Amino acid sequence: MALASNVPMLGTAMPFGFILALATLPLRSATKAPAGLKRILLFAGIGSASFVLVCVFKGVEIPDSNVGQSLSFAIFLFAFSRITTSKIEAAQLLAWFTFGQLLYYLIARPENTLGGFDDLWKYGIAYPVGTVLVYIFMNSRAKPMLIPMLILVGIASIFWDYRSMGLVCMLSAVAIYVKGGPRKGRPMRAIVGGIIVYVLSEVLPSAMKAGYFGLEIQQRTIGQTLDDTPAILGGRTESPLSIAMIMREPLFGWGNVQSLDPITLAEGVRVADFLGMHNPAMYLPVWIRAGHRVSLHSIFFTAWVEGGVLGVLLPVAILAVLVLAIIRVNGAMMPIVVFASLHGIWDLFFSPWGGNQSIAFACYTILALWSLTQVRTPEPELEPTPRSLAGGTR
Numbered sequence: 001m002a003l004a005s006n007v008p009m010l011g012t013a014m015p016f017g018f019i020l021a022l023a024t025l026p027l028r029s030a031t032k033a034p035a036g037l038k039r040i041l042l043f044a045g046i047g048s049a050s051f052v053l054v055c056v057f058k059g060v061e062i063p064d065s066n067v068g069q070s071l072s073f074a075i076f077l078f079a080f081s082r083i084t085t086s087k088i089e090a091a092q093l094l095a096w097f098t099f100g101q102l103l104y105y106l107i108a109r110p111e112n113t114l115g116g117f118d119d120l121w122k123y124g125i126a127y128p129v130g131t132v133l134v135y136i137f138m139n140s141r142a143k144p145m146l147i148p149m150l151i152l153v154g155i156a157s158i159f160w161d162y163r164s165m166g167l168v169c170m171l172s173a174v175a176i177y178v179k180g181g182p183r184k185g186r187p188m189r190a191i192v193g194g195i196i197v198y199v200l201s202e203v204l205p206s207a208m209k210a211g212y213f214g215l216e217i218q219q220r221t222i223g224q225t226l227d228d229t230p231a232i233l234g235g236r237t238e239s240p241l242s243i244a245m246i247m248r249e250p251l252f253g254w255g256n257v258q259s260l261d262p263i264t265l266a267e268g269v270r271v272a273d274f275l276g277m278h279n280p281a282m283y284l285p286v287w288i289r290a291g292h293r294v295s296l297h298s299i300f301f302t303a304w305v306e307g308g309v310l311g312v313l314l315p316v317a318i319l320a321v322l323v324l325a326i327i328r329v330n331g332a333m334m335p336i337v338v339f340a341s342l343h344g345i346w347d348l349f350f351s352p353w354g355g356n357q358s359i360a361f362a363c364y365t366i367l368a369l370w371s372l373t374q375v376r377t378p379e380p381e382l383e384p385t386p387r388s389l390a391g392g393t394r
Helices: 017-024 037-058 064-083 087-108 117-138 143-159 163-179 183-210 215-225 239-248 262-274 280-287 299-311 313-328 334-350 357-373
Strands: none
Touching: 037 064, 037 299, 037 313, 037 357, 064 087, 064 299, 064 357, 087 117, 087 334, 087 357, 117 143, 117 163, 117 334, 143 163, 163 183, 163 334, 183 215, 239 262, 239 299, 262 280, 299 313, 299 334, 313 334, 313 357, 334 357
């Protein structure tokens, strides 16, 4: 199912794995479902219903992305809970899914990946490669090289104009360093890790501005700092508009983000100015794109804007599960849980729904749920790859 989730059915955008997922719905699970599963499925249903009801009440078009992706996420999450019984199997599921993504991008080569290797890396294979490498390294004799590998992939990603991938790799390396080793020395490692994160947050932007990562990254970094975009926004400029729209309709939402009016747009500009973004010419074309389409570029904020507090229940639940998994996970599966959860958190705030992201989030969530359910359960090491990808244990 994980591999089939990357194979689109002819004439549709629906993956073939969706049929397999539906086929698992009547099956009985071999073990008790992970804690929290039913609550997340409930939130997915409530969120989807809220998007539809708000749109009907306000007389606006129903947003396909939020409704469709939320339901797809729920179906795949339920299916994955039927075919996995532990965090080991959930990690194998994620590895196979990302391996399928890697094959898809290398073979099918979607249009946005044809501009060169930089585009292929950024819009296609970066996270699949990162996830597969983490899985292979943590289950092989190369495990001591896992942290250096993440740092190298992070640096390479910055060179290839994918700064968010670089950030996720660096943070993952620090988190794995902090959580690895004896529990007794964890507070000191946390202090050292915090210092490393601070140094990276200061040194990397300066290095990018100075041109050490190439002229294109230098120009883009300088361009994004002309309006003093706060670092907490991850280089994205759409968040002030999201905040303004939420302030106007905090409880019930707008129904559809395309319902933005001039008054709220002006309020978004004021929020941006308050946050230090003083050049509207830099960010307004990002907010209002070709065809007058409004872009918030955020799963979390779009859900709140369109569905109100009920619509954002699912992203909040996913966020809580991923954060808790990073904090509480232990054992051999810790590196892939940390990497996948950090990636999921970034995408929740700074990426829109698209492609097979609902399936990816179902993989991250089932892995996090099993990790939290079995947080005190020791697991056996997997066989060194390639057999570990086939599910062998010892």
